[in-house]
Amino acid sequence: MKKHLFAATLLAGSATMAVPAVADTLDIVKQRGTVTCGVSQGVAGFSAPDDAGKWHGFDIDFCRAVAAAVLGDPDKVSFVPLSTKERFTALQSGTVDLLSRQTTWTLSRDAGIGIHFVGTIYYDGQGFMVRKDIGVDSALKLSGATVCAEQGTTTEQNTADYFSANKLKYEPVVIDSADGIIKAFDTGRCDVYTTDASALYAQRLKLTNPEAYTVLPEIISKEPLGPAVRQADDKWFNIVRWTLFALLEAEELGVTQKNAEAGLASQNPAIKRFLGVEGDNGQQLGLDPRFAYNIVSKVGNYGEMFERNLGQSSALKIDRGINKLWNAGGLMYAPPLR
Numbered sequence: 564m565k566k567h568l569f570a571a572t573l574l575a576g577s578a579t580m581a582v583p584a585v586a587d588t589l590d591i592v593k594q595r596g597t598v599t600c601g602v603s604q605g606v607a608g609f610s611a612p613d614d615a616g617k618w619h620g621f622d623i624d625f626c627r628a629v630a631a632a633v634l635g636d637p638d639k640v641s642f643v644p645l646s647t648k649e650r651f652t653a654l655q656s657g658t659v660d661l662l663s664r665q666t667t668w669t670l671s672r673d674a675g676i677g678i679h680f681v682g683t684i685y686y687d688g689q690g691f692m693v694r695k696d697i698g699v700d701s702a703l704k705l706s707g708a709t710v711c712a713e714q715g716t717t718t719e720q721n722t723a724d725y726f727s728a729n730k731l732k733y734e735p736v737v738i739d740s741a742d743g744i745i746k747a748f749d750t751g752r753c754d755v756y757t758t759d760a761s762a763l764y765a766q767r768l769k770l771t772n773p774e775a776y777t778v779l780p781e782i783i784s785k786e787p788l789g790p791a792v793r794q795a796d797d798k799w800f801n802i803v804r805w806t807l808f809a810l811l812e813a814e815e816l817g818v819t820q821k822n823a824e825a826g827l828a829s830q831n832p833a834i835k836r837f838l839g840v841e842g843d844n845g846q847q848l849g850l851d852p853r854f855a856y857n858i859v860s861k862v863g864n865y866g867e868m869f870e871r872n873l874g875q876s877s878a879l880k881i882d883r884g885i886n887k888l889w890n891a892g893g894l895m896y897a898p899p900l901r
Contacts, residue, residue, distance in 0.1 A: 588660050588792070589633070590848060597639045600626035601659035606741065606871050607706035608879045609665055609766040618642045621872040622663040625684060625790060625807070628862045629661060632806045637861045646740055647715045652795060654678055661803055662791040665762060667717050672791075680789040681804035686735040686885045686894055688782035689721050690760035690765065695777050698756065702781040704798045714739045718758050721784045745769045759786050764879045798881035802848050806899040808897035809855040812837060813864035815888055815896070820867060823860035837900055844900055855900070865895065 592598055602622055610620040627637035641661050655663045655677050666672075667687075668680040691702045691710075699705060702725070712718045714737045726733045738744045741762070748756045749770050756763065759829045760782060767773045776855035790807065792800050813819070816834055818826050826834050836842040841855035846852065862868070866888075873881045887893025 567873045578602045588796050591804065592633055592660055592799075596634065597641050598626060598630045598633060599641050599643060599658070599660045600629070601643050601645045601650055601653050601662045601664055602626070603664050604646060604740070604742070606665065606762055607768050608877055608881075609761070609765060610642070610644075610663075612856070614815050619670050619872070621685070621868055622665065622790075624862055624868045624872065625663045625810075626661065628810060628858045628868075629803055629806050631857045631861045632809070632850060633802060635851060647713055648739065651676055651678060654791060657793070658800070660792070661788050665759065665788050666791060668787045669717065677794050678791045678792045679794050679800055681800060682807050683787040683789045683894075684807055685761065685788040687716060687759040687761050687786040688784055688785055689757060689784040690703075690763055691779045692735060692748075692756045692763045692776055693754060693779060695775055700779070702783070703729060703731070705733065706756055707733070708754040709734045709736055709752070710755040710757055711736045711738060711744045711747050712757050713737075713741055716758070717786070722757055741766060742769075759788070761788075761873070761879075761881060764881055767793075768878060793796050798849060802850065805844075805848060805900070806858060808900065809837075809858050810862075810865040810868065811888070811895055811897040813855065814860045814866040815890070818859050818864060820860060820863040823856055827856065842901065 573722060602618065605611045608620055610618060610622040612618050623642065626640050626642065630640040631637040643653065644665060645653050650662055650664055650666065653659050667681060672678065673680050691705065693699050710722060710733050712722055712735060719735070719737060722735065736747065738747060743764055744756060747753055756766070763778050767776050770776055777811055790803055793804050814838055818834060818837065823838070826838050829835060836844065838856040839845055845854045848854065851857065869883060869886065870876050873879050874883060883893070885894045887895065889896040
């Protein structure tokens with residue numbers, strides 16, 4: 564019996580070894596010629612199509628930066644709009660190569676469902692939005708309110724924890740899409756809309772009368788938003804991670820979309836290494852030596868992305884706050900690119 568079991572084990576091992584290795588995502592992307600990026604179904608400033616069907620936003624620009632790094636062309640990317648319920652399954656199954664969709668980095672997500680976050684692209688926190696005419700200026704005055712939240716998000720638990728900790732009663736109204744919440748909130752089905760503060764500013768633009776609503780001052784959670792990839796795909800993970808870091812490093816070095824080309828002739832050693840004039844950063848990632856130049860010259864740096872999509876040059880006009888660079892009082896910085 565032991566001999567039979569041993570033989571069966573050897574046979575099973577041989578069969579396993581005979582299975583060809585699955586191509587990594589970098590190979591797949593190069594063969595396909597496009598990056599497939601999972602995004603939201605439409606959040607102003609982050610990812611939303613215009614009237615012509617062209618996608619714009621902060622998360623969209625990050626996808627374009629990855630395409631520029633890998634394929635040299637920011638337009639070689641296809642966008643797949645995903646609901647909160649669909650997003651992780653789509654990434655796990657390979658429907659998308661990358662998730663760039665206002666997703667909070669948590670332990671259970673990073674360790675428990677087969678995905679890895681590459682870093683924090685936006686430090687956010689959960690807030691509350693109400694109609695101005697109810698006369699509430701603090702979340703601590705929301706006892707008895709009906710509160711709309713999106714199903715399948717960290718928002719639900721955060722809300723329950725906050726109201727319980729402050730001995731406030733509330734009635735949860737859980738809806739499976741952001742657009743569904745907007746309709747419910749706009750028609751008075753709920754008194755409060757709670758989600759990440761950045762999304763509240765974006766969603767307010769969809770309301771019938773945006774000026775009639777206000778975002779309360781309380782931030783009740785840490786919501787580090789970040790792009791994610793599949794686990795056990797280290798080469799692709801490194802590429803997406805260092806695309807994020809390249810955007811931050813470019814801003815710190817003062818390399819912009821307008822001056823990136825002139826930077827190729829710079830005598831600054833850090834800029835020369837960053838843009839690929841010297842060094843082997845690109846080679847270590849399996850990319851063109853000038854991958855960072857391709858990112859910045861075609862998409863811009865982190866600050867440019869933030870300003871045009873979320874900052875004072877955008878409809879949202881969000882203060883950059885803790886998303887400033889570390890040397891400007893914020894939390895954002897890249898490890899050394901060397």
